[in-house]
Amino acid sequence: AQRVTQPEKLLSVFKGAPVELKCNYSYSGSPELFWYVQYSRQRLQLLLRHISRESIKGFTADLNKGETSFHLKKPFAQEEDSAMYYCALKSSAGNMLTFGGGTRLMVKP
Amino acid sequence: KAGVTQTPRYLIKTRGQQVTLSCSPISGHRSVSWYQQTPGQGLQFLFEYFSETQRNKGNFPGRFSGRQFSNSRSEMNVSTLELGDSALYLCASSGGTGQGNTIYFGEGSWLTVV
Numbered sequence: 231a232q233r234v235t236q237p238e239k240l241l242s243v244f245k246g247a248p249v250e251l252k253c254n255y256s257y258s259g260s261p262e263l264f265w266y267v268q269y270s271r272q273r274l275q276l277l278l279r280h281i282s283r284e285s286i287k288g289f290t291a292d293l294n295k296g297e298t299s300f301h302l303k304k305p306f307a308q309e310e311d312s313a314m315y316y317c318a319l320k321s322s323a324g325n326m327l328t329f330g331g332g333t334r335l336m337v338k339p
Numbered sequence: 340k341a342g343v344t345q346t347p348r349y350l351i352k353t354r355g356q357q358v359t360l361s362c363s364p365i366s367g368h369r370s371v372s373w374y375q376q377t378p379g380q381g382l383q384f385l386f387e388y389f390s391e392t393q394r395n396k397g398n399f400p401g402r403f404s405g406r407q408f409s410n411s412r413s414e415m416n417v418s419t420l421e422l423g424d425s426a427l428y429l430c431a432s433s434g435g436t437g438q439g440n441t442i443y444f445g446e447g448s449w450l451t452v453v
Contacts, residue, residue: 266444273342274429274444316382325370325433325442326395329382 232257234319236330243307244338251302251333253291253317262320263300264327265291269313277315278302287311307337341366343432343445351451357418360448364411364432368443370394371413373405376427376447385428388413417450425452 233256243249255261265277278286280293280300291302300317317330344363352358364371372395373385384397388407405415411432417424427447433440 264442273446276441276443279441320442321395324387324389324394325372325431325440326384326387326397327372327374327382327431327442328384329374331381 232261232319232321232328234317234328234330236315236317236333238333239331240334240336242336242338245309246306249302249304249307249311249335249337251315251317251335253300253302253330255298255300255317255319257298257319257321259322261293262322263291263293264318264320265289265300265302266316266318266329267313268316274316307335309337309339311335312337343430343443345428345430345445345448347448348446349449349451351453352420353453354420354422356420357416358420358450359414359416360428360430360450362413362415362430362432362445364413364430365434365443368432368434369411370433370435371407371411372431372433372442373413373415374429374431375399376429377425382429385415420452422452424450426450 235254263280266274267277289304316332318327346361370389372387387395391407402418407413429447430445433442
């Protein structure tokens with residue numbers, strides 16, 4: 231069975247501080263991992279996917295298969311980064327996403 | 340291009356009733372999935388349809404069902420509603436199923452069961 235764990239429900243940092251949102255997964259096959267973000271009163275939207283290895287809004291995430299992790303990082307947090315962040319794993323069969331419990335990021339001025 | 344559209348956005352039902360929620364995927368998308376979001380259980384996968392066929396199913400009771408039409412629009416139905424069915428129901432659509440495929444979400448339908 232596949233599982234995604236986000237150990238922190240809430241992460242509070244000051245503006246300009248580094249941010250790391252943790253995500254660990256368990257999956258027997260070759261996973262495809264994503265970070266989705268949900269800003270207040272907005273729909274879930276894709277932030278990053280591991281195969282793209284890109285930086286979006288200053289965020290990066292690296293898949294570490296040895297540690298089965300896909301942590302989200304940003305060197306300098308901004309107030310507009312305050313949102314709910316979900317790590318998700320897509321199985322190889324279809325478009326079924328397994329989500330972690332989510333981490334609420336609060337960036338204080 | 341219009342995004343994933345869900346109707347109705349808000350609804351209130353009574354225990355024991357049934358409800359049907361509708362989803363229009365992004366034009367050209369053939370895969371539609373449904374999720375339930377609650378404060379306690381988070382985001383949970385309900386089912387996925389591709390070209391009118393159910394391809395994946397989550398761990399929900401048989402009261403939860405869905406279907407997809409030839410134009411890729413999808414509906415989900417919950418029968419014999421229980422208080423615990425109160426949730427945000429999200430629909431997602433995608434153009435394919437391979438790696439690199441993006442899954443887009445709608446704004447959801449807020450269901451309250453009283």
